[in-house]
Amino acid sequence: MNKLLFLSLLLISAGAVPHPASAAGYDGNWSVLIITEKGDCDTAYRYSVGVANGQIRYTGDAAVTLSGTVTPAGAVKVSVRLGDDGANGTGRLSATAGAGRWQGFGGGSSCSGRWEAERR
Numbered sequence: 001m002n003k004l005l006f007l008s009l010l011l012i013s014a015g016a017v018p019h020p021a022s023a024a025g026y027d028g029n030w031s032v033l034i035i036t037e038k039g040d041c042d043t044a045y046r047y048s049v050g051v052a053n054g055q056i057r058y059t060g061d062a063a064v065t066l067s068g069t070v071t072p073a074g075a076v077k078v079s080v081r082l083g084d085d086g087a088n089g090t091g092r093l094s095a096t097a098g099a100g101r102w103q104g105f106g107g108g109s110s111c112s113g114r115w116e117a118e119r120r
Contacts, residue, residue, distance in 0.1 A: 026051045026070050026093050029059070029120040034102065039111025041104065048120070051093075076100055089115060 034045045048059045051070060056078065058066050068078035074093040080086060084106055091100015098117035104110060 024053055025072070025095065026074065027053065030093075030098070030117045031120050032098075032115055032117045034115045035113045036111050037113035039104070039113075040109055041111035041113075049117075074098070078102075082106075087111075091115060091117075093117065095119070 028051060030049050030051060032047050032049055034047070036043055050057050050059050054070050054072070056066075056068055056070060056076070058064065058080075063082065065081045066079070068076065068089075070076045070093055076089070076091045076093055076098065078089040085104070086106060087102055087104030089100055089102035091098055096119045098115075100115050101112070102115055103112040
């Protein structure tokens, strides 16, 4: 499974439908730490993401497809794909931090764990 895929998944949420301006409370740059608890993925990854009006975007240069959202209440849903590999995550953001769970699949194996985020 591609490691960037899992990282991006946790770091990124982008949605097809924009969220109300009240989700703007999470706007800005975030540092996300992705921790593998089960499976054969690397132990941990750290990435930078940006949030704008409820949409989370990966600010790195990996060739991944990312989508997901953060609601005005801070609920996060994320998805990332790289070829046939992918990962999905959920969690919650506050004004300065966040946390959640993720699960990935691909190449006949799976990984899962948790993620932590902090505003930069």
